[in-house]
Amino acid sequence: MADEDTPLPTGEHITRQYQQMRPLLGLLGLFSGDVRRQARELEKQFADVERMKEDRQKFAARFGPRGWTIFDRLSVEALRVAVAESDDNLADQGLVAHHLDADILSFLGYRFNTSRFEAWHDIYGRAVERLLAQDYLSAVPLLLIIIDGICTTKTGKHPFSGGADAPVFDTETTGPGGLSDGLAILGATRRKLATNPIESPYRHGILHGLNPNFGNALVAAKTVNLLQTMVDYFDRREDEEERIAKAAKDQREPSWSELAATMSATQDTKRRIEAWKARPAVSGHSLAELGKPHSVEAGSPEAAAATYLDAIAARNFGTLAQMTIDYPLRSIGYRAGRHREELGDLKLTSWSITGVRDEAPAISEVDVAVEGILNDSPWSGTQVMRLIYNHEKFEVRVRGAPDGRWTVMPNFLPTLWGTAVASFNVAASPSDEN
Secondary structure (H helix, E strand, C coil), X not given: CCECCECCCHHHHHHHHHHHHHXXXXXXXXXXXXXXXXXXXXXXXXXHHHHHHHHHHHHHHHHHHHCCCCCCCCCHHHHHHHHHCCCHHHHHHHHHHHHCCHHHHHHHHHHCCCCCCHHHHHHHHHHHHHHHCCCHHHHHHHHXXXXXXXXXXHHCCCHHHCCCCCCCCCCHHHCCCCHHHHHHHHCCCCCCCCCCCCCCCCHHHHHCCCCCCCCCHHHHHHHHHHHHHHHHHHHHHHCHHHHHHXXXXXXXXXXXXXXXXXXXXXXXXXXXXXXCCCCCCEEEEEEEECCCCCCCCCCCHHHHHHXXXXXXXXXXXXXXXXXXXXXXXXXXXXXXXXXXXXXXXXXXEEEEEEEEEEEECCEEEEEEEEEEEECCEEEEEEEEEEEEEECCCCCECCCCCCCCEEEECCCHHHHHHHHHHHHHHHHHCCCCCC
């Protein structure tokens, strides 16, 4: 922590914890292959988090001056693709497609159903209607009206006059390339009429009629991007005090009694590891299927896998968020939104658990046969679901520990897309038969 009263942002705290834990994992790994495997898994997850942070820094430095802002819910994949693209114009095209995607616009629309932003619900709905019709001349002013209204209502100040400059704890909207930087660029005063096409939503020039040639997809997408950042900023500002208090509590040094409890838990974990034996592996027949009763043991990894697959089929993103490992410990709402983006139009219509293997005291793998629909075309395939037994903050526990539960590694949902696409490729390949 910076001082006694200031907790670290979540990402920095996770990094510090992991760096402190690395030497111990290395030492324990000398005596246990299971610990080595778990350490490699944690290392991979930590590397993913570090790469995500690095990508966001690159995005802010490169795309911030081009009128794009960074916000907490910005898709990791969309950001990564933009950073990887060396051609700025092609990267812009990808960001435009992402921000003007109907599902992304719909997900942002859910925020306007909350009491915090419901005053602008109807205006946003009309703006989305115009965006989907590619009527950007109508959509952009409506979005700018919402941006103005949110900030002025929440702070009493205009967004382009310092209303959204106050720093907020643990949000990327106040970091480099965030809301304040974007407003500084997009709020520039325009002095003279200019009829050439513009590429960013200069609020003063647009609403004062000095940049009338703003009706293009790039300006529209950057306006959506700015609104996303504005909404994230005020969401995080609203509950800042509670989040600071929670972070301070989570990060404080443990008391002697807590250390004693930890030592006791460590001994319990050691006993559970010594007593653990893998169940006989099962394969080749159905243990559970969508829509059919099953007899898998409650609390088992295969029971958790069935619940998870049911959630995918029902598109229950809240359950998916609760059951998918997320080491940064982002909010359930944020994670649910991310899973909605990940699945997109991919639908799961049938699943069957066909095998299960216990790999370690806290790890099991479940074989799954899946079927679904993508773009009105059927697909099918098989893949493996890896489950980890851990507690609510995703710290590993030995199966059976009272504070543990089974959760799913985050690569399962992206891999589902790969399974679907592979199915199409197989179907499209020429037959070997004469």
